[in-house]
Amino acid sequence: MLLTELLRPNLIAVNVHVKDWEEAVREAGRLLVEDEAVEPRFVDAMIEVVKEFGPYIVLAPGFAMPHAKAEAGCLKSSLSLITLAEPVNFGNPENDPVHVVAALTAKDHGSHIEALSQLADVLANDSVVGEWAAAKSVDEILEIVEKYS
Template sequence: MIPLNEKLIRLDVEVETAEEAIRRAGELLVAEGKVEERYIDAMVKGYEEVGPYIVLAPSIAIPHARPEHGALEQSVSLIRLKQPVVFGHPTNDPVQLVCAICGVDSSSHVGMLQQLASVLGDKSKLNGIMTAKNKEEILSIIK
């Protein structure tokens, strides 16, 4: 099951840049005690150094960092942007859904990616997330 709750979801978030989108998703994880503040910086640094590899599908980015960069508990945050933002991916830009993940070890990290991919890879579920009016709708789709 994807470790997500209402406090880890924000809808119609306004940002100007990819970095700002990553930081906003990370701030939810920090606020819920899932990661240390430095985890956000590690996610941004990964994006800056390696590029838009986190844009795993059209309009979807999944920023993350290594567990040793401050992951405290396995979790996911989800922000849907009011206006899509360019991350620099040649085919999957612009991004409108940012799901930051954190795992305490590599196996939990991979497991969460697989669970998230199964939900976001389902066109009807993804459409439901992109058009949901509130957090409850999103949780019912993901759970």
């Protein structure tokens, strides 16, 4: 499975307005729900994970990847990505503030490894999060993915 099969155009939104981290996770989650990639309860589960374990999901400066277990209501492996109009803090001293939130749902441990490996390649470039944050359209987001893949 390629990254672009996981991160489909209808799962991307730019310049989303949110007031805090929880709303940011909900907005990224909403795209997954609308795509019928997850059940609505999956979004609550992603928020619970952060509340229980802390903001470890902020994996790199400016980049958060909320996720929850498949049993929390995953219907098909998918990744949504939103860029925030105003960055929010998740409470992660090293990597706040967050500009880009990508919500991951995976049906099993195998199918999304290739796509995540590609995401890891893309995000190994320091400038990517900034470029995504500055993108003005969904196409631009995908072009940046292509450029670094």
